[in-house]
Amino acid sequence: MELTPTSEDEAFRRAARDWLLANRPAGPAPREGRASRDYATDWLARCHAGGWSGLAWPSDYGGQGLSPERLILWYEEYVRARAPSALDCTFVALNHAGPTVIARGTEAQKAFHLPRILEGRSIWCQGFSEPGAGSDLASLRTTGRVEGDVLVVNGQKIWSSYADIADYQELLIRTEPGSSRHKGLSWVICDMTLPGITVRPIENMAGVTHFAEVFYDDVRIPLDNVVGDLHDGWSVAMTTLAFERRTAALALQLELSVKVEDLIALADAPAGSATAARLADLRAEAAAIRAMTWRTALREPATPFDGSLVRLSFAELAQKVHRAAMDILGPAGLTDGHWSHDYLESYSETIAGGTAEIQRNIIAERVLGLPREPRA
CATH class of the missing domain: 1.10.540.10 (Acyl-CoA dehydrogenase/oxidase, N-terminal domain)
Structure with a gap:
């Protein structure tokens, strides 16, 4: 390399x-x-x-x-x-x-x-997670019944970012009757203006409504909107998640280094102090994330689970950085709209895109070759 x-x-x-x-x-x-x-x-x-x-x-x-x-x-x-x-x-x-x-x-x-x-003419949201089917995506229950040349969709999705302003949704549904788990799913392009779709924004603890619930009541989606083969949506979804976990978040990973430098400038901590040592550790961890980002992007042949290593490290470091910011700011953090907002948003980092526990399982089982976690 x-x-x-x-x-x-x-x-x-x-x-x-x-x-x-x-x-x-x-x-x-x-x-x-x-x-x-x-x-x-x-x-x-x-x-x-x-x-x-x-x-x-x-x-x-x-x-x-x-x-x-x-x-x-x-x-x-x-x-x-x-x-x-x-x-x-x-x-x-x-x-x-x-x-x-x-x-x-x-x-x-x-x-x-x-x-x-x-060209910026269409916005998309994701329709994967459901109540009871977030990290365990294969247990989703939203259905698409084939009727002639359309899928009739019924069910509910949750944590769909920007669904309230999106034109289309990448929608994962169960289309094969009687199927379970990874089988019988389909990845579908859903026009968010179709009759029967209801979007309810969810306000998070940072006070913004990035997320939404989406309800489908006999929504008729053309079969031509299926991406990949009908009932083969799991493999298509894994293609989607591979982009997210491997290269899609490059800017976010690199942005964290800039935030650390901003925090160092804000703190102006005396050399040798506990705060200076803490910030030095954060700078070193950010440099390690940058190195992992380079390795993930450039390693040949590519390994399929590198993204989980970077995703987990990034999520936990983001929380450390914002927690340090609140400690350094003290009471002033309550009125600092930038750092306080990002601190509250950072709680989602170990949940969104696969929880920290899921990422650890992937690393343990598929990278380190450890025994699989017992399934209920």
Whole structure:
């Protein structure tokens, strides 16, 4: 694995830095609602016009086809420029749905959806988790009954980010009667304007409504919207989650290093103090996350569970960083809208995208080869 940048890499880095500094939005992003959608789609449209959209997508589908090395260089400059968070309402479309449609979709699905995603013309949300089927995704119960050329969908999803402002949803449902667990599922493109869909936003403890419950009452979705084969949705869903756990969160992982440096500057701790030692540990852990990010992106041949190692390390470090921020700020943290908001949001890091316990099981069983956890 070669980590020495070439002259072409350095030229790419300079071009990315110059463009970002010249084009990043001046004001902060709204945290929710239609205003957050308009801000995110305007930024994505600007990136697309500048040739900086779909960086990891193949050029055949409108992307830039960047190598993993170049992608990391871009994101390093992205976070240094303090560009808008990559975890906005365009995240699912760019990093879940789009790559999954490229890998498993029909040509008609690709032709219709991919340009809209790249240009910021459509927002997607995810419909995987259900009450009682979050980390144990295979136990989901939302059904799709085949009637002629449509699926009639009934059930409920929860923790669907940005469902209240989304155009489409990557929806995982049970389509084969009598099936259980991983069998008989289908991955479906759901138009969020269809009759029978009800979206109820959920306010989290940080006071924002990123999440929502989604209810389906005889929602009729064309069979043409199935991605991959009917009843083979589990393998398609694993394709989606592989993108999320391996490369989709590169910007978030690298952004954590910037937050640590911000916290060090904020604390201005005396050398040799307990606070300085604590911050030094956080800086070292952030550097380790950056190294793991490089290894995950560049290791050949790729190993399928590297993403769980990075995801778990990132989630736990994010909580440590924000907990340290609250300790350093003391009572002032209660009125600091930036750090207090991010501190409350950080509690979700060890739950979203597969809980810390699930990630540990994956690492133990599939990386270390330890005995499987007993199943009830």
